[in-house]
Structure formats: C-alpha cells, structure tokens
C-alpha cells in the first residue's frame with residue numbers, strides 16, 4: 514500500500530483538494546482519496562493529477578521529428594512529408610515509433626488515440642504500457658476506389674490487436690460510398706475520430722466547391738466529387754454518416770464556428786473536441802478558438818498530433834500553449850488533459866481520474882504550488898505511479 518499527498522490534488526473530474534491523501538495498492542489502483550492529509554503519507558511539493566490522455570497522435574509519422582519546416586502551410590507540409598517518407602528506411606521508421614512511445618510514457622501519457630494508415634506502429638504498441646485506441650484511418654475521394662480503400666482498412670484492422678475502429682480521415686477526403694462503409698461498420702460504444710476544420714478552406718470547399726482544397730485536388734488530377742458543393746458546413750454535410758457512432762471525436766477544430774458547434778450539440782449527444790494546439794501552430798501558425806469553445810459546456814480534450822508537426826509528444830506542452838494564450842484555469846486544463854480524454858476514448862472506467870477502483874497513473878506537476886497564480890511556463894511532469 515502507498516499513501517501520497519501534495520500541496521494540491523487535482524482528481525481530474527472534480528474540484529481540486531488542498532492537501533488530501535491518495536491511497537494506492539501495489540498495482541497502482543486507487544483504494545481511497547480523502548480530503549484529510551495523513552501525517553504518514555509521502556509528501557510531494559507541487560500538484561498531483563491523473564495520467565494524461567493523448568486523444569490524437571500519428572505515431573507512425575515519428576520519423577519526421579524535427580525534419581519539416583514550420584508554418585509552411587498544409588499543402589507544403591504534405592508535400593515535404595511525402596518526400597521524407599520515401600527517403601527513410603522502414604527500420605528507421607519502426608525505431609522512431611518505439612522512441613515515440615517511450616517519450617509519451619516519460620511525459621506521463623497513459624493512453625493514446627493513435628491514427629494508423631500502416632502496420633508500422635503495431636510492434637511498438639505490444640511492448641508499451643500505454644493503452645491504445647487504434648484509429649484505422651481511411652480516405653479516398655473517388656467513388657471508384659472505394660473497394661480498394663476499404664479492403665486496405667479491413668486488412669489493417671485484422672492485423673491490429675486491441676481496441677480499434679475504422680474512421681474517416683476528414684470530411685473532404687472521402688467519397689460518400691466510403692463514408693457509408695464506415696457508417697455500416699460502426700459498433701456500439703465505439704469512438705469515431707475525424708479531423709475537423711483544420712483549415713479555413715474546408716468550409717469554403719463544402720459551401721462553394723472552391724478554395725485551396727479544390728485547387729489542391731485539381732493539382733493532384735482528382736475529379737471533384739458530385740456531392741461537392743453541398744452548400745452546407747462540413748459537419749452538417751456528413752451528419753447522416755455519424756449517427757451510429759457512440760462517441761464522435763472532432764480533431765483540431767482550428768476554424769470551427771458557432772454553427773458547427775450548434776449542429777454537433779443538436780445531433781450528437783456524445784461529441785468531443787480534441788485540440789492539438791502545438792501542431793496547429795507548427796503547420797499553419799494558428800490556434801483553435803478556445804474562447805468560443807470553452808464557455809459552452811463542451812467536452813474539450815487534448816492531443817499532440819504527430820512528431821511530424823510537433824517538437825514533442827507531451828500533453829503538458831499542449832496545456833502550456835493554451836495557458837499562455839487563453840484565460841483558462843488549471844482545473845479546466847487538467848480535466849481536458851485527463852478525464853475528458855479518457856471519456857472520449859471510452860477508457861474512463863480505469864483511467865482519467867483519481868477515483869476509488871481506477872488505476873489512472875499518478876503524475877506530479879511542479880513549479881506550481883498554489884491554484885491561484887498559476888503559470889505553467891516552466892512546469893515539468895514526473896510519473897509518481899504508473900498506470901499499469
């Protein structure tokens with residue numbers, strides 16, 4: 514048995530406790546959390562919180578760490594990434610995924626929603642204690658390619674162990690026949706993750722069929738699908754394909770607007786807003802509209818995106834960016850970084866909050882000992898108790 518206390522305990526889903534005591538068994542399961550500070554508990558200077566949940570990563574792109582120029586825009590970014598992909602050996606790529614999982618573990622991440630287009634991350638996942646929700650991603654805007662794209666996804670799903678789902682890449686990158694395949698594939702209690710409003714052009718493409726996305730597809734020699742323009746916002750254009758998903762995880766939302774939020778609120782009771790602010794800064798130099806999102810009782814959660822578009826895989830670093838740029842409390846940030854992420858991935862029966870019966874992993878955040886004047890600029894994270 515282990516008893517720990519700190520200046521503050523942030524349980525993840527409830528108000529912070531000044532002092533307090535967490536009792537854990539040898540497996541790291543929470544036996545009790547009390548408001549009283551036991552005299553015989555191990556004391557840590559700083560803040561204790563549950564292990565972090567990273568709702569969005571592409572670990573298979575880890576080979577691109579520090580390789581791609583920043584703020585080049587999404588088109589140049591895709592071009593540079595494709596070039597790099599061809600120059601790196603499969604062995605180097607596989608090694609980089611193993612390093613990425615180690616990095617996440619050291620940074621206090623206990624669960625990840627990982628996008629897969631290949632089998633590259635499968636071996637690394639077998640040897641990592643991090644819980645994975647494997648999002649097998651499909652795309653293909655040309656209806657004639659549906660069977661080929663779908664069979665590739667089915668093959669990848671069959672090769673992948675553990676929690677998994679087949680999910681769409683983004684509203685603009687799939688034909689309607691491919692979206693139908695995904696809709697029919699969804700099982701109860703699954704999470705459907707999709708990149709959403711990562712660029713301003715996504716809205717224009719659906720509303721008018723013009724703009725940078727239309728130009729990009731034209732330059733690739735792709736025909737504009739017959740349903741474009743829909744004269745509706747992207748999410749509304751696709752609403753019919755999402756109704757069977759238990760949880761809808763919208764990733765990025767850099768250019769989300771009130772109409773999108775209203776549509777999601779009305780049609781999906783269980784929608785989550787995954788923010789990856791460092792990646793948004795890296796690629797486009799923008800940040801999601803947190804002031805719009807944060808006062809509407811929305812379930813916000815955090816992701817790192819990949820090492821192609823981020824200098825590290827650290828949820829604390831994502832919190833720092835939001836802390837620096839917006840008026841947001843530490844309690845909210847920790848809830849987004851832990852409990853909301855665990856709920857988004859359907860892992861909240863075990864992870865995401867310091868509660869009796871859960872094994873969330875216990876982290877210590879330092880350089881911060883009061884809840885009032887909080888500044889995360891130089892904060893560090895340390896794993897006090899692993900999640901497994």
Ligand SMILES: [Zn+2]
Nearest residue numbers: 571628708818
């Ligand atoms: Zn992504």
